[in-house]
Amino acid sequence: MESTKDLKLAVLIDADNVPYSNIKGMLAEIAKYGTPTFKRIYGDWTKPTLSGWKTVLLESAITPIQQYAYTSGKNATDSALIIDAMDILYTGNVDGFCIISSDSDFTRLATRLREAGKQVFGMGERKTPKSFIAACNKFIYIEILQKEVPVVEEVVKPVKRAKKAKKQDDEFTSLHKLITGSISDLAEEDGWVFLGVLGNLILKKQPDFDSRNFGHKKLLDLIKTIPGIEIEERPSGKNNISHFYVKNK
Structure with a gap:
């Protein structure tokens, strides 16, 4: 954005x-x-x-x-x-x-x-x-x-645990499709996409997207956890600032 x-x-x-x-x-x-x-x-x-x-x-x-x-x-x-x-x-x-x-x-x-x-x-x-x-x-x-609060350990029934695991799997599948699909939409001939441009497109597709929803402060940190995506750091030439690019493997 x-x-x-x-x-x-x-x-x-x-x-x-x-x-x-x-x-x-x-x-x-x-x-x-x-x-x-x-x-x-x-x-x-x-x-x-x-x-x-x-x-x-x-x-x-x-x-x-x-x-x-x-x-x-x-x-x-x-x-x-x-x-x-x-x-x-x-x-x-x-x-x-x-x-x-x-x-x-x-x-x-x-x-x-x-x-x-x-x-x-x-x-x-x-x-x-x-x-x-x-x-x-x-x-x-x-x-x-909201500030994080200590999680109290509880005994979860197998059925409840299975439902929770399925929901998490579904969310990860949707997230994977959103990010890899957006990379494909933006990719140049060499396949690379500037991370900032990728973030803009994801927000246009899904306004409630926020890496913090998935436990990460930054989009880059979230992408690092997703298999099948390459990350490349490139110097910008100004004030030792680096730009990040991503690509579907």
């Missing part, structure tokens, strides 16, 4: 559909992609279910937007967020948006913002519907931002 460090971002948070437990981790992740110029969170702050958010908003400099639920069964919070997003879009003061929610209601919003030429970063839990994920340039799962 192209450099996004200088992007001005509007960070809009749906308090009803994301946990407040790791807001610092979320903001630290957003900082990798740009600088937040708007930080707003939407919800009915009279509800006791949102009380946990109130303690973290001040220290994170997030502006709470009060939105009463006027009608039972209707999500007024979503409407308020969408209206604000469109207002910000038309002012032309940002380069992109970060929508933090696990709700599919923002699918059309994300699509509309991208149609206007804006970068859209999504952030939510793994339960987030695929439609919203696909509408974003990149989607980050909140779970991978």
Whole structure:
């Protein structure tokens, strides 16, 4: 993906559909992609279910937007967020948006913002519907931002263990096809592909792709674990920086 460090971002948070437990981790992740110029969170702050958010908003400099639920069964919070997003879009003061929610209601919003030429970063839990994920340039799962906790060893029944192993095998097969297929799509006559270009294509194909989902901080580290892929390091000639290229064997 192209450099996004200088992007001005509007960070809009749906308090009803994301946990407040790791807001610092979320903001630290957003900082990798740009600088937040708007930080707003939407919800009915009279509800006791949102009380946990109130303690973290001040220290994170997030502006709470009060939105009463006027009608039972209707999500007024979503409407308020969408209206604000469109207002910000038309002012032309940002380069992109970060929508933090696990709700599919923002699918059309994300699509509309991208149609206007804006970068859209999504952030939510793994339960987030695929439609919203696909509408974003990149989607980050909140779970991978949470601090690791000690795993308590438990006795797993053989059937449960077998199901878990099959799921892992299926995920690895899909990952292998995604990466090797993308290399084939981009390969020059000699078969080599620049790693940065490969990462861009993978994100276009699968916006929720993140090497951290597979236990690796960088794409290069993940590729090193995949059989059938060659890696070549080439000096760039500038400041002793190396570029990495990959190739299907």
